[in-house]
Amino acid sequence: MREEATAFVPGHITGFFSAHPDENPTKAGSRGAGLTLTDGVEVTVEPASGDESTIVLDGDELEIDPVSTVLETLGVTARVEGESDLPLGAGFGVSGAMALGTALAANRVFACKLSTNELVTIAHGAEVQAGTGLGDVVAQAHGGVPIRLEPGGPQENVLDSIPARARVEYVSFGELSTADVLSGDTETLTAAGQDALSRVVEEPTLLSFMYASRRFARDAELLTEHVSEAIADVSAVEGQASMAMLGDTVFALGTGLSDAGYEPSVCATHPAGAMLR
Amino acid sequence: MREEATAFVPGHITGFFSAHPDENPTKAGSRGAGLTLTDGVEVTVEPASGDESTIVLDGDELEIDPVSTVLETLGVTARVEGESDLPLGAGFGVSGAMALGTALAANRVFACKLSTNELVTIAHGAEVQAGTGLGDVVAQAHGGVPIRLEPGGPQENVLDSIPARARVEYVSFGELSTADVLSGDTETLTAAGQDALSRVVEEPTLLSFMYASRRFARDAELLTEHVSEAIADVSAVEGQASMAMLGDTVFALGTGLSDAGYEPSVCATHPAGAMLR
Numbered sequence: 400m401r402e403e404a405t406a407f408v409p410g411h412i413t414g415f416f417s418a419h420p421d422e423n424p425t426k427a428g429s430r431g432a433g434l435t436l437t438d439g440v441e442v443t444v445e446p447a448s449g450d451e452s453t454i455v456l457d458g459d460e461l462e463i464d465p466v467s468t469v470l471e472t473l474g475v476t477a478r479v480e481g482e483s484d485l486p487l488g489a490g491f492g493v494s495g496a497m498a499l500g501t502a503l504a505a506n507r508v509f510a511c512k513l514s515t516n517e518l519v520t521i522a523h524g525a526e527v528q529a530g531t532g533l534g535d536v537v538a539q540a541h542g543g544v545p546i547r548l549e550p551g552g553p554q555e556n557v558l559d560s561i562p563a564r565a566r567v568e569y570v571s572f573g574e575l576s577t578a579d580v581l582s583g584d585t586e587t588l589t590a591a592g593q594d595a596l597s598r599v600v601e602e603p604t605l606l607s608f609m610y611a612s613r614r615f616a617r618d619a620e621l622l623t624e625h626v627s628e629a630i631a632d633v634s635a636v637e638g639q640a641s642m643a644m645l646g647d648t649v650f651a652l653g654t655g656l657s658d659a660g661y662e663p664s665v666c667a668t669h670p671a672g673a674m675l676r
Numbered sequence: 677m678r679e680e681a682t683a684f685v686p687g688h689i690t691g692f693f694s695a696h697p698d699e700n701p702t703k704a705g706s707r708g709a710g711l712t713l714t715d716g717v718e719v720t721v722e723p724a725s726g727d728e729s730t731i732v733l734d735g736d737e738l739e740i741d742p743v744s745t746v747l748e749t750l751g752v753t754a755r756v757e758g759e760s761d762l763p764l765g766a767g768f769g770v771s772g773a774m775a776l777g778t779a780l781a782a783n784r785v786f787a788c789k790l791s792t793n794e795l796v797t798i799a800h801g802a803e804v805q806a807g808t809g810l811g812d813v814v815a816q817a818h819g820g821v822p823i824r825l826e827p828g829g830p831q832e833n834v835l836d837s838i839p840a841r842a843r844v845e846y847v848s849f850g851e852l853s854t855a856d857v858l859s860g861d862t863e864t865l866t867a868a869g870q871d872a873l874s875r876v877v878e879e880p881t882l883l884s885f886m887y888a889s890r891r892f893a894r895d896a897e898l899l900t901e902h903v904s905e906a907i908a909d910v911s912a913v914e915g916q917a918s919m920a921m922l923g924d925t926v927f928a929l930g931t932g933l934s935d936a937g938y939e940p941s942v943c944a945t946h947p948a949g950a951m952l953r
Binding site: 503506507512513514515516518542543546553559560561562563564600602603604670671672674675 | 780783784789790791792793795819820823830836837838839840841877879880881947948949951952
């Protein structure tokens with residue numbers, strides 16, 4: 400057994416999605432597209448000193464259900480410590496990153512001898528069961544600008560991606576509950592998500608992704624006041640911005656938010672998926 | 677139209693494989709596993725100044741059939757310039773890297789608006805048609821330590837990977853012709869490749885990959901004298917080495933070749949697939 404292992408998992412901003420529930424959490428998931436980010440989460444796993452697993456994120460001990468589920472599925476008791484560049488609950492896939500990073504790092508520490516697809520399946524299933532996300536984990540395992548053509552874990556899904564890189568700016572105004580939105584009526588949302596996906600499949604470029612994302616946010620009636628205002632401000636300076644699904648968060652390509660007078664966090668798309676350090 | 681674009685494509689050492697021909701080059705390919713490398717090829721594409729495409733690798737103008745096919749498929753006339761850390765024809769997937777890098781960079785320069793899977797399909801098909809490789813392109817698009825469970829391009833294949841990173845050392849003694857081996861009797865080779873794949877699927881670790889690769893090289897009767905001797909030298913110092921398929925090249929994990937008194941090139945597994953700069 401190793402003393403500890405660390406994995407980095409990129410953040411993931413979903414631009415648009417449609418929800419595809421299934422009784423089997425490895426088949427359930429979402430279609431959609433998003434940006435993986437160089438801002439992400441470093442997850443370090445070491446064997447627990449006592450009988451119980453503990454989870455720490457940015458110094459605070461807390462419950463993160465998908466992380467507990469991953470540890471239980473692997474049959475290990477561990478101390479998991481995450482350090483995040485990104486806020487939790489604001490649409491950056493931090494819970495998915497914690498789950499996936501835990502799977503990768505625990506596999507190494509405890510010599511579980513599972514493959515990448517098996518680890519991603521466990522983390523995806525744990526996230527779906529917890530209701531904290533539907534597509535972040537598979538996108539974060541892929542990296543780049545993933546397009547989720549078919550939902551589910553790696554045995555079920557079909558992924559493609561937009562062959563592009565970009566500087567990304569973001570401002571987060573606060574949290575939105577993914578679980579609340581996903582437990583409500585998702586019919587309008589799913590129709591809007593399918594429209595957006597058709598557009599991006601037709602033309603897999605960053606510009607069409609941003610256009611489809613803005614239209615999705617409006618048609619699915621998810622825009623918050625803050626985000627709506629910021630998107631208008633960025634448009635006024637000829638920039639491209641949209642809303643991170645699901646958070647009270649606006650993101651823009653290039654210098655869109657800076658140009659509009661905001662003081663955004665700055666990162667870039669991440670060319671690789673989750674990786675061991 | 678952009679003036680130019682550059683893509684980096686990691687090198688790829690195949691440890692073992694089985695050949696799966698098909699009349700349709702996007703279905704043809706190989707099963708197997710390998711290491712993608714931080715040593716790779718930078719491919720820069722710009723519009724051709726005249727009526728004909730030109731291909732340059734490390735300063736020399738030459739014919740690389742899969743690159744010409746990629747340009748023809750995209751319907752563009754370009755100057756392609758590659759700079760490689762790796763020797764051509766020695767089992768590092770340089771021709772695949774040139775084909776895939778050309779597809780990614782040309783898509784950007786000429787605004788072809790294709791997705792990553794479409795570009796990988798074009799490069800994979802071009803490589804198969806040319807007979808220069810069967811699995812390098814899809815592995816190089818994936819990154820890490822890819823396991824090719826099912827052959828073919830992205831629409832057809834199934835990939836997994838070994839969740840690990842490693843320092844990699846290699847010494848190349850010369851070229852072997854992939855086309856010659858693949859045009860001969862591949863029955864023994866394919867049986868040995870399937871055995872090796874079963875072993876790595878059962879236990880997806882670097883150690884089992886190296887073991888399966890060594891056994892494959894012996895059972896498929898592909899070992900050269902130089903490589904055979906080097907593998908024995910590395911084993912004698914408790915290291916792990918095997919043969920790059922297909923080249924007169926030995927590779928080792930960690931400091932295996934250095935410890936055995938060789939003066940190897942040193943790189944590492946590449947955590948990401950091919951990427952635009």
